[in-house]
Amino acid sequence: MLKTRKFLIAPLLTGALFFNLNTYAQAPAEAPAPELPKNWHLLDLKTDGYFGISLTPAYQLVKGKKSKTVVVATIDSGIDTAQKDLRPILWTNRKEKPGNGKDDDKNGYVDDVHGWNFLGGPGGNCNYTETTEEVREYNRLKGKYATITEASATDKKEYAYWLKVKAVHDTTVTHSKTEFEQLSPVLNVLMATSGYVKRDLKLTSDATFKTADLSKINTTNDTVMQSKQIWESIFQQQGGDKDNAEIIKDLSEYLTKLNNDINPDLTSRQRIVGDNPDIWETKPYGSNLLKFPDASHGTGVAGLIAAVRDNQYGINGVADNVRIMGIKAVPNGDEYDKDVAKAIRYAVDNGAQIINMSFGKKLSPHKKWVDDAYKYAASKDVLLVQAAGNESEDGDVKPHYPNDNFEDGSSSDAANVIVVGASGAKNDSTLAGSFSNYGKKNVDVFAPGVSVTSVDKDAEFNTADGTSFASPITAGVAALVLEYYPKLSAKQIKQVILQSAAPLNGTMVIKPGSKDEKVDFATLSKTGGIVNAYKALQIAATLKGERK
Numbered sequence: 001m002l003k004t005r006k007f008l009i010a011p012l013l014t015g016a017l018f019f020n021l022n023t024y025a026q027a028p029a030e031a032p033a034p035e036l037p038k039n040w041h042l043l044d045l046k047t048d049g050y051f052g053i054s055l056t057p058a059y060q061l062v063k064g065k066k067s068k069t070v071v072v073a074t075i076d077s078g079i080d081t082a083q084k085d086l087r088p089i090l091w092t093n094r095k096e097k098p099g100n101g102k103d104d105d106k107n108g109y110v111d112d113v114h115g116w117n118f119l120g121g122p123g124g125n126c127n128y129t130e131t132t133e134e135v136r137e138y139n140r141l142k143g144k145y146a147t148i149t150e151a152s153a154t155d156k157k158e159y160a161y162w163l164k165v166k167a168v169h170d171t172t173v174t175h176s177k178t179e180f181e182q183l184s185p186v187l188n189v190l191m192a193t194s195g196y197v198k199r200d201l202k203l204t205s206d207a208t209f210k211t212a213d214l215s216k217i218n219t220t221n222d223t224v225m226q227s228k229q230i231w232e233s234i235f236q237q238q239g240g241d242k243d244n245a246e247i248i249k250d251l252s253e254y255l256t257k258l259n260n261d262i263n264p265d266l267t268s269r270q271r272i273v274g275d276n277p278d279i280w281e282t283k284p285y286g287s288n289l290l291k292f293p294d295a296s297h298g299t300g301v302a303g304l305i306a307a308v309r310d311n312q313y314g315i316n317g318v319a320d321n322v323r324i325m326g327i328k329a330v331p332n333g334d335e336y337d338k339d340v341a342k343a344i345r346y347a348v349d350n351g352a353q354i355i356n357m358s359f360g361k362k363l364s365p366h367k368k369w370v371d372d373a374y375k376y377a378a379s380k381d382v383l384l385v386q387a388a389g390n391e392s393e394d395g396d397v398k399p400h401y402p403n404d405n406f407e408d409g410s411s412s413d414a415a416n417v418i419v420v421g422a423s424g425a426k427n428d429s430t431l432a433g434s435f436s437n438y439g440k441k442n443v444d445v446f447a448p449g450v451s452v453t454s455v456d457k458d459a460e461f462n463t464a465d466g467t468s469f470a471s472p473i474t475a476g477v478a479a480l481v482l483e484y485y486p487k488l489s490a491k492q493i494k495q496v497i498l499q500s501a502a503p504l505n506g507t508m509v510i511k512p513g514s515k516d517e518k519v520d521f522a523t524l525s526k527t528g529g530i531v532n533a534y535k536a537l538q539i540a541a542t543l544k545g546e547r548k
Helices: 021-025 055-061 133-145 156-200 211-216 222-238 244-262 268-273 296-306 337-349 367-379 467-484 490-500 533-540
Strands: 070-076 115-117 322-328 354-357 383-387 417-423 445-448 452-456 459-464 508-510 518-520
Touching: 055 533, 070 296, 070 337, 070 467, 133 156, 156 222, 156 244, 211 222, 222 244, 296 322, 296 452, 296 459, 296 467, 322 337, 322 467, 337 354, 337 367, 354 467, 367 383, 383 467, 383 490, 417 467, 417 490, 445 467, 452 467, 467 490, 467 533, 490 533
Parallel strands: 070 322, 070 354, 115 322, 354 383, 383 417, 417 445
Antiparallel strands: 452 459, 508 518
16 A cells, blocks of 8 residues: 555655666666565564564463453455455444345444445445545635635635645645656556566466566566566565565556546545535445455455464454454545544444544544544543554644544543554664654554555455554554453553553664654654553553443
């Protein structure tokens, strides 16, 4: 997934990779970086040498102790409900009779067996490709404000908001145009060189190849050798276990997102969903279909939380007794505030105890709706875990939405909200993810989010970077704690998670977004540390539960 896709995973490719076939193939190859264990995020720094969450000693701590099932909702891009590692742990609405076309439990949602899709429309359609919020807001307001000055504006507050929207919009569109122009030729090169490689390997047109397959190429053909060198470099940059088709698909989807900023389709919501996102009180909308072409992200997020453990397939999730409630509300583009608020309320009303939110954006035109949903979750003792964002920015200076800095000033640090930045595998200068947002006030803690491997839609593995993955790892730890200490309140679970992250004072790291500026890791978040499952369970054992 990609940074500007709102799934908060760092970019697959950047403008720096703009190349043509001849010049790129002649670049000297760098020594490949050592490949990380696929489960590094679960490992222990002292025992294994990787700064994971110490999950093995955590399970040793609760060995023989009975757990209680925890329902975790993922507000995301959907989920592959047939995925082998996820199918057994899906939440099922027992009050709903599948496929009868009726709202059996009278909750307003028909046949919501495993969750709900707030982007769904009639006929199995889905509005899963959107533009950014700043583009939508710019086009909503430009007819009113584009040709007037502040002096002639009757609504000074809205005019000031317009100026903010316009500034963000112009930056986004300029950036998108530049990247689109740079990366379109890259996609063409990858497709062309992929063809040469497959022909030399005698693969069919629909077959795929991975980095190990390139060693089988032994030819004097310059074009094939150039193609091999290009893919060696691409695979090295990507790491993990992606094949050529996955990389091309990711880049193609990213280009679609960029084009949606440049040439937005502003009618898709109404046309596909049939709902007005600017009116709160409308009839129920959406569908019960959770799997669409963009479901890879939500599938990976769910897997990190609770993929079936020790089944010799995919990965081991963090928590071992969880049911995942899939809620689709995040498109390839920016989510709507209305969908986020409705999704939180749906999760709370249907029994979720923890909600993971791996998404975000730069503007929030209906923030009050989301604020009210946050408060509703707090009133029902539900924990919200969310990604800090992937813009390499200080979240204390540039707000990232949604957040718990409520418009009415009632909270700047909700007791049921945890905001998570992304950390790397080694306890060195790369410990802070280069893409991760940070903030001493508005980011609570860091968790593994660099080259993290999870399950994927229609495939076994997906390795990627992003606070999108740091957040569900943290949500998984929270669920693990709640499984074994079910009387702990959302406030107490947050306390446990934050206290588990001992401040790493004096650990100097490269500041996210910079090339070589060093900062103390402890200054990048409220705790200054990294989530630790073992310590979290130790702390939980000392608390008297407050849950009603």
